[in-house]
Amino acid sequence: MRTPPDYRALAPTIGVDPAAIPTIIGSAARSWARLGEARRCLSELDADAPEGVALFALGSLGRLEASEASDLDLAAIYRGDAATAAAADQRRSEAATRLRALGFEVADKTFARALDLDALVADVGGRQDTCDHLTYRALLLTEGAWVHAPAVARGILDAIFQAYTRGTIASGRFLSALGNDLHRYYRTICVDYRHKVEVAGKGWALRNLKLRHSRKTWHLANLVLFTWASEVDEDAREGLIAAHLSEPPLARIAAGLDALGAAPLAGPLFVAYERFLAALADPEARASLDALDHEARTESALYRDLRGNADRLDDAAQAIALHLLENHQRYMIRFGLL
Incomplete structure (x- = not known):
């Protein structure tokens, strides 16, 4: 993703008035500006940067959906032949300190430790593959926006993409190895939700609504993109997917449906997603959802509204x-369902 999507210009093509999606438009512009601030801030680290280490913004900032209430998922990836884990962790720590001083809420959860690129690509689908490896691969490819060392970052993303495409036997003429791994990640986070709320006792309402809005939209964007790619010449598929995979999910869906002659179908999805993003941009709404007990869910007007909105997004x-x-049956049944 080299430029942000112009949702204002895109809106008429999907049958939506730009005035109906102000949060989508505003979040994209704000996120792009904040990415620029982060990149300029971290460029000051370049003079003594260890070779082979890149930093990425994932999550809502990487998808260009961030609000003032969003935190920053900061991921560090390094090439083991050029840097050590300790050097990469130190670089991430230094970057996090600088970014926090700039007003970013840097999360130290899933992405707190640097990962070796070799570990991500050496055993995709094998016994040494892990949920963390799958998470990093899926999110780096679909929403990883570099914030430090762009040339290294580009090489890392290319290496991850090529881990799926360089095979002579299993890559698939529809890039099915990559499509299946992205599908696997989506199903993994669906099951992970169960563990977090049932076993780990973590807050459920916000997780539930994210699963039904942003996670589902992410998955749908992949289905649309790969279906679109199935309709172009075989020698153009890899380039098409490479060009669009890192675009925000909404932009991917709109572009794919437009190419498939069904752009207006994206309109209701955008409208439902707008309501979700607007709620997440409201600190009071987020706090209310974070504190909501499952037993009290029907007493919350906010939750009832967003649950109904999730149903509308489902319909879209x-x-x-x-x-x-109906229109791309062979691909969808073979690779989307069976």
């Missing part, structure tokens, strides 16, 4: 999926 997503199934 199902209309898109049904269109893909």
Whole structure:
């Protein structure tokens, strides 16, 4: 993703008034500006930067959906032949300190430790592969925006992408190895939700709504993109997917449906997603959802509203999926369902 999507210009093509999606438009502009601030801030580290270490913004900032209430998922990836884990962890720590001084809420959760690129790509699908490896691969490819060492970052992303495409036997003429791994990640986070709320006792409402809005939209964007790619010449598929995979999910869906002659189907999805993003941009709404007990969910007008909105997003997503199934049946049944 080299430039942000112009949702204002895109809106008429999907049958939506730009005035109906102000949060989507504003979040994209704000996120792009904040990425620029982060990059300029961390460029000061370049003079003594260890070779082979790159830093990425993941999550809502990487998807260009961030609000003032969003935190920053900061991931550090290094090449083991050029840097050590200790050097990469130190670089991430230094960057996090600088970014916090700039007002970023840097999270130290899933992405707190640097990972070796070799570990991510050496055993995809094998016994040494882990949920963390899968998470990093899926998110780096689909929402990883560099914030430090762009040339190294580009090489890392290319290496991850090529881990799926360089095979002579299993890569698939529809890049099915990559599509299956992205699908696997989506199903993994669906099951992970169960563990977090049932076993780990973590807050459920916000996780539930994210699963039903942003995670589902992410998955749908992959289905749309790969279906689109299935309709172009075989020698153009890899380039098409490489060019669009890192775009924000909403932009990916709009571009894919437009190419498939079904752009208006994206309109209801955008409208439902707008309501979700607007709620997440409200600190009071987020706090209310974070504190909401499952037993009290029906007493919360906010939760009831967003649950209904999730149903509307479901309807919009199902209309898109049904269109893909009816008009691109061979690909969707073989790779999307079976």
